[in-house]
Amino acid sequence: MVDPGNQRQRTRPAWLNQYELVGKIGEGTYGLVYLARSKLPHHRGVRIAIKKFKQSKEGDGVSPTAIREIMLLRECVHENIVKLVDVHINYGDMSLYLAFDYAEHDLYEIIRHHREKLSSPINQYTVKSLLWQILNGLNYLHSNWIIHRDLKPSNILVMGEGEEQGVVKIGDFGLARVHQAPLKPLCDNGVVVTIWYRAPELLLGAKHYTSAVDMWAVGCIFAELLTLKPLFQGIEDKNGPNPFQADQLEKIFKTLGHPTPDRWPTLLNLPFWQANRNFIQGKKYENPGLYSIVQQPAKSPAFDLLSKMLEYDPAKRISAAQALDHHYFRTEPLPGRNALVPGSPGEKAVGYPNRPVDYSTDFDGSTAPPQSNSNLAPLQQQQMQRNEHMMQVPQMHQQLHMQGMQRIPQNSNMGNYGVGNQQGRRKEPDSGNQNYSGYQLPNKSRRM
Amino acid sequence: MADFSTSSHCHHWILQRQTLVDKLRASNQRAQEALKKYGATRVEVQADGSLAYPENAEVEAAARKGPTPEHLTVQEEVMIRKFYEGKIQQVCTAFLFPNKIQATAILYFKRFYLNWSVMEHDPKHIMLTCIYISCKVEEFHVSAEELGKGIQQDPQVVLKNELTVLQGLEFELIVYAxxxxxxxxxxxxxxxxxxxxxxxxxxxxxxxxxxxxxxxxxxxxxxxxxxxxxxxxxxxxxxxxxxxxxxxxxxxxxxxxxxxxxxxxxxxxxxxxxxxxxxxxxSVHVEEEGVRRIDRKLKICRNPQLQDETKKRERKGKQKQKKPQDAAPPTYPKPADSAINHGIEESDNFTTPQVHMLRWEGMLSLLMSVKEIGAKTVLAIQY
Structure with a gap:
């Protein structure tokens, strides 16, 4: 009898032996994200997030997204930018694996934890430290002529327990671009930035845009850190290739008031401003209510900075470098490197839950044994392999578990429940959460 | 990236002359050893990432038919590489690519062959893949199909080596031209x-x-x-x-x-x-005749079985020449006969730009519409 284990071994790339798979932590259109532990002597036990990119569907080799992420992150070295540790190839299915330093948290989960579990705001020190570090990373990118183009809470990673605890890492560079000397106009890439965080110039169809689009997104994230709710929750119009996002604009106008050519002179040149004159220019929202939404005094430094980030005219919008210099960051509490320590000495640290892991998935993304015959041997073998991984799990939880609850995402892809339950993990219902991980891959609304 | 001084280009890809010489010698040496051991130099990457050399049976068959093929010298490799770098310029010019794409593709090609010999990976294919990746990196996307069509090649040839080339470049893709x-x-x-x-x-x-x-x-x-x-x-x-x-x-x-x-x-x-x-x-002067001879040598050491076929073809060719209808005026080559398909032997057609521009007519009309936008010029002083 052919030993299927051996056969399997041979088609598996040798580099897989560098890692011990823990499980799947994210999924998207171009692939999967895994959590693994390094087995290399000098990094033994270090946790790594491995993002697998499938071949692009159109028969055009490595996806442009993977190429962008690799080319930019190979060059970027900054404390607040996620670190690309290694790139691997699986020649078996012609896929690429990008290995990153693992970050236990992201702003999506941190905000959700406060909103749904704690029902209390994030402390001021944490908000300020997170924001400062986001801006610090962004300033590095912008001064290197890179626009991220897809900033949103789930792409802002925060390191868990360890030397870098509470340090922000900007992640997911799949849409980032160098704009120093574009060979084609930037708008050729199709619509970018998840709609809630999309800058008004993009919503109005601007052909040329700048790093200011990232600053708008940071403004939205800042407000969300303060209120625990997305600032402009528009309903996305998914008709056609680049539809006019009427609802999103209306949400913005309601809060910030109407933009006027006075304050934003180039407004008149924007395609959708002209084409949708009746809709956009018909209604008037006179009373901007931003400060009441974010519940900040209109004269506070926080509100001043926020309103400068949410400036309509991209030319007047505050830059990352200017924002870092804002007096908000020079007033108490001063921002710090570990954003997750308590705001004041007497306060208790918030224990954020660990990233949910699907333990049933193998490195190739399959949840079932690859052989189609009903031979039991490979199945048993796989189960044994998985149990090996599982052995690591309780240990990991002791280490990292501060007080939060372990969760398993409500995810239809979760197979093999038996294995998970054997480990005595509690399952916590978790409604309507599709966006469950900072390592989640881009959704379908993005076009390349 | 604006800062050359912190780039991978600056730190990893500007070499001391001696390092360059040593690297080129080492890959040439490795190919020579493969030739002795396996009877052929070509290398293929397998599913698990390991390298596959020709099988014994094939080697023995080749050995029965003739002597072990001759390997290329380091100098001959230089000639071949320079020839194909010139081809990259030709292809990019014909596609009306901005010269940044051309420069990036040539640098990819040079970097790839720092660690590999042309005897191991076919430069004709690697050159196309370098152009393809360069287009992706410079956000001037041309599909493998378009590129393949423009040069009358199976897009699979372009795609086949993409990961191998990316790996050879150590995934460091930003090049300063x-x-x-x-x-x-x-x-x-x-x-x-x-x-x-x-x-x-x-x-x-x-x-x-x-x-x-x-x-x-x-x-x-x-x-x-x-x-x-x-x-x-x-x-x-x-x-x-x-x-x-x-x-x-x-x-x-x-x-x-x-x-x-x-x-x-x-x-x-x-x-x-x-x-x-x-x-x-x-730098060596590349002349057509010399390169053609080296290219034949290269083909045979990559694939010794060709030795036979070449002889057969030569014999056939001689017979053909005697036939009167062969005196007919030359016609444009059929797609299958294009210079790239057969390497250098038929490359006469490739040397006059007009002829090869003609072949790409379809492609050109498509690309004419793509305008390069006025790039903001930034003074880049890169020492």
Whole structure:
């Protein structure tokens, strides 16, 4: 009898032996994200997030997204930018694996934890430290002529327990671009930035845009850190290739008031401003209510900075470098490197839950044994392999578990429940959460 | 990325001359050993990432038919690489790609063959993959199908080596082209002479055009692996200016060094530029006949079974020549006979730009509509 284990071994790339798979932590259109532990002597036990990119569907080799992420992150070295540790190839299915330093948290989960579990705001020190570090990373990118183009809470990673605890890492560079000397106009890439965080110039169809689009997104994230709710929750119009996002604009106008050519002179040149004159220019929202939404005094430094980030005219919008210099960051509490320590000495640290892991998935993304015959041997073998991984799990939880609850995402892809339950993990219902991980891959609304 | 000094290009891909020599020798040596051991030099990457050499049976079959094929010398490899680097320029010109794409593709090709011998990976295929990846990286996306169509190649040939090339480049894909530095200097010079009248501005523009031509030549030498793009561009300007001396470059360079607070002195810069010109002059001259001979040798050591077929074909060819209808005037080659399909033997068709432009007519009309937007020029002084 052919030993299927051996056969399997041979088609598996040798580099897989560098890692011990823990499980799947994210999924998207171009692939999967895994959590693994390094087995290399000098990094033994270090946790790594491995993002697998499938071949692009159109028969055009490595996806442009993977190429962008690799080319930019190979060059970027900054404390607040996620670190690309290694790139691997699986020649078996012609896929690429990008290995990153693992970050236990992201702003999506941190905000959700406060909103749904704690029902209390994030402390001021944490908000300020997170924001400062986001801006610090962004300033590095912008001064290197890179626009991220897809900033949103789930792409802002925060390191868990360890030397870098509470340090922000900007992640997911799949849409980032160098704009120093574009060979084609930037708008050729199709619509970018998840709609809630999309800058008004993009919503109005601007052909040329700048790093200011990232600053708008940071403004939205800042407000969300303060209120625990997305600032402009528009309903996305998914008709056609680049539809006019009427609802999103209306949400913005309601809060910030109407933009006027006075304050934003180039407004008149924007395609959708002209084409949708009746809709956009018909209604008037006179009373901007931003400060009441974010519940900040209109004269506070926080509100001043926020309103400068949410400036309509991209030319007047505050830059990352200017924002870092804002007096908000020079007033108490001063921002710090570990954003997750308590705001004041007497306060208790918030224990954020660990990233949910699907333990049933193998490195190739399959949840079932690859052989189609009903031979039991490979199945048993796989189960044994998985149990090996599982052995690591309780240990990991002791280490990292501060007080939060372990969760398993409500995810239809979760197979093999038996294995998970054997480990005595509690399952916590978790409604309507599709966006469950900072390592989640881009959704379908993005076009390349 | 704007900062060359922190780039992977600066740190990993500008070599000492001795390192370059050693690397090229080492890969040539490895291919020679493969030839002794397996009877052929070609290498294929397998599903698990390991390398596959030809099977024993094939080797033995080849051995029965003839002597072990001859390997290429280091110098012959240089010739072959330079020939295909020239091809990259031709292909990119025919596709009307901006010269940044061409420069990136040539550098990919050079970097890839720092660690591999042309006997191991077919330069004809690698060259196409380098162009393809360069287009992706520079956000000037051309599908493998379009590229394949334009050069009458199966897109699979382009795609097959993509991961192998990415790996060979160590996934370091941002390349700083001397053309961009040149644009920066020209822009700066134009500003400087703005007050001196239209003739002065025109002189700078002419100098720039001439310097682009010099950079084109330098791209086909070791220079891009040995010097940073800023120095290469300046050396090209200096060389282009030597004959007519239309621009006071020395004064410009002095001012530039002062203004930018560069760590280099004028004499250091001068000696770097001298070294660039020496490397440029030392570069081998590629002539068609020599390359054709080496290319035949290359094919046979990659695939010894061809040895037989070549002989057969030669015999056939001789017979054919006797037939009267072969005296008919030559026609344009059919797609299957294109120069790239068969390498250099039929490459006569490739040398006249008109002919090969004709072949790409369809492609051209498609690309004409793609305009390069006016890029914001930023002075890039990259020492």
């Amino acid at each position: 001397p053309y961009r530095s040149l644009d920066g200097y020209a822009f700066d010079l134009e500003n400087a002479v703005q007050g001196m009248g239209a003739v002065a501005v025109k002189n700078v523009q002419e100098l720039r055009e001439q310097a682009v031509f010099e950079v084109d030549i330098m791209m086909l030498t070791d220079v891009p692996l040995l010097f940073p793009p800023g120095q290469i561009a300046m050396a090209a300007l200096r060389k282009a200016n030597r004959e007519n001396r239309k621009v006071d470059l020395e004064r410009y360079m002095q001012g530039l060094l002062g203004r930018t607070g560069a760590k280099h002195t004028m004499s250091e810069l001068e000696s770097a530029m001298d070294a660039i010109e020496i490397a440029m002059n030392e």
